[in-house]
Amino acid sequence: MQTKEHSWGKLIKLHRQKQQLKQDDVAFGICTPSYLSRIENGMVIAEQAIYEQLLARLGINLMDQQFKQQEQISFLEELYEKLLSNESLHQKAIEKLMQMQSFGVQLEEDLFAKLVYSRYLLSIKEDDQARNLLLEIEPFIHWKHDRLTQLYVAITGFAYLSFLEFAEFVEREERLPCAHYLQTATSFEQANYYYHLAFAYHRNYNFQKALIHIEKASATFSHQYKPLFQLKIYSMKGVIYNDLHRFQEANVEFNAGLDLLNHVTAIQTPMQWSSIHNNIAYCYECQGLFEQAVHHYKIANESEEDLLAIINWMRACYQLGDFNLLHKLLNKYPFEQFSVQHQKYQWRLLQFACKxxxxxxxxKALDEEIFPYFMEQDYYSLTLFYAPLWGQFYEQLHAYKQSAKCYKMAFTASEKVRQRMSS
Structure with missing residues (x-):
């Protein structure tokens, strides 16, 4: 942040303008109007007594103002910590945060309040409103090692994930390494940022860099008691190891997560049980252990019905050859229930494959509609499963040209994954 004297200068200017006073009126007997102008615009730093006299003329006690500012910043820091920890906020705290939202960005505490509010908006899925607010804030960020820059870097990083802009987040970090702005932030904040980077690199199929960042998150976070975040680290590291085909190490992380869930009541929510079992199931699926995969997908959906886990369960049933269970799932969870495009497409492919x-x-109708979408959206793992399956179906009909096209598509997806993994 800028110095406290710069803040005082802005405060003098703000209240002088609110009271519709000229610089001559405020400066009389204290300093020259031109010197006041430079104070207000941060061009000079005066003695504290000057600031006190100028503010007193505007009816403001500097000590009271400093206490009020510190109290506000402390409140905002506490709220931000809770948002990072995925803790629910009391309604009174939310109302107080909303009351702090001024129409403009006049003082640094206004920026601070807007940044924390944008993070709150992201936490309640008001993504468009959060994005507009962050765009409003951006011109006022100085890109120095100050608190406002730290908050902006961390919150915009989280926003990239909310907008599913993983490649954009990765590109920003590669072009303008932002993690170093957080070097003086708390270790928990740094760990969160590394975790978010790991998530983005993973979704961008750059598994090696994802592993580097999740290990940084784990090392930075060590010796802190925040079990929910620790569970997220175990799960993320397990997912990354799984995609690197380091299955034994993935299982170690997932089992550590299960052990943590079994012993910490506070984080034992249906969503957490479902998530960890879905990850374990997918790990088994990647190893071709479809019976174990189906078992864990079933547990995941007994904990909490999740459409992603359900479509995964259906896919594992097909691979296991349990078509009776697959038909039951297709009937229980019809196409209309799915809203995510790749899940809807998978449902149609699996339903068709059972015919x-x-x-x-x-x-050809499904091939030409769905596979280009998988490739455009970088759903390479889905292409790697469904394209060869369609290739086999084409072969059964002696449509070898179409079959070869599907196998080539799978090869292309495999190469793209290999290139990103090795970059």
Whole structure:
């Protein structure tokens, strides 16, 4: 942040303008109007007595103002810590935060309040409103090792994930390494930022860099008691190891997460149980252990029904050859229940794959609609499973040209993953 004297200068200017006073009126007997102008614009730093006299003329006690500012910043820091920890906020605290939202960005505490409010908006999925607020704040960030820059870097990083802009987040970090702005932030804040980077690199198929950042998050976070965040680290590291085909190490992380869940009542929510079992199931699925995968997908959905875990469960059933269970799931969770596009497409592919009779026209219709979408959205793992399956169906109909096209698509997806993993 800027110095306290710069803040005082801005405060003098703000209240002088509110009271519709000229610089001559306020400066009379204290300093020259031109010197006041330079004080207000942060061009000079005067003696504290000058600030006290100027503010007193405007009816403001500097000591009271400093106490009020410190109290406000402490409140905002406490709120931000709770948001980072995924703790629920009391309604009174939310109302107080909203009352702090001024129409402009006049003082640094206004910026601070807007940044914390934008993080709150992201936590309640008001992403568009949060984005507009962050765009309003951006011109006032000095990109120095100050608190406002730290908050802006961390909150915009989280916003990238909320907007599903993983490549953009990775590109920013590669072009303008932002993690170093957080070197003087708390270790928990640094760990959160590294975790978010790991998430973005992973979703961008850069698993090696994802692993580097999740290990940084783990090392920075060590010796702190925040079990929910520790669980997130175990899960993220396990997911990354799984995609690197380091399955034994992935299982170690997932089992550590299960052990933590079993012993800490405060984090034992249906969502957490479902998430960890979904990850374990997918790890088994990647190893071709489909019976174990189906078992854990079932547990995941007994804990909390989640459409992603359900579509994964259906896919594992198909691979296991348990078509009776797959038909039951398709009937229990019809197409209309899904809203995420790749889940809807998978439902249609799996439902079609269960048919006893297939035609070349129907194969091509789904192929031409769905597979380009998977490739455009970088859903390489889905292409790697479904494209060869369609290739087999084409072969059964002796449509070898179409079959070769599907296998080539799978090869292309495999190469893209390999290139990103090795970058």
């Amino acid at each position: 006893k009779e297939i035609t070349l026209e129907s194969l």
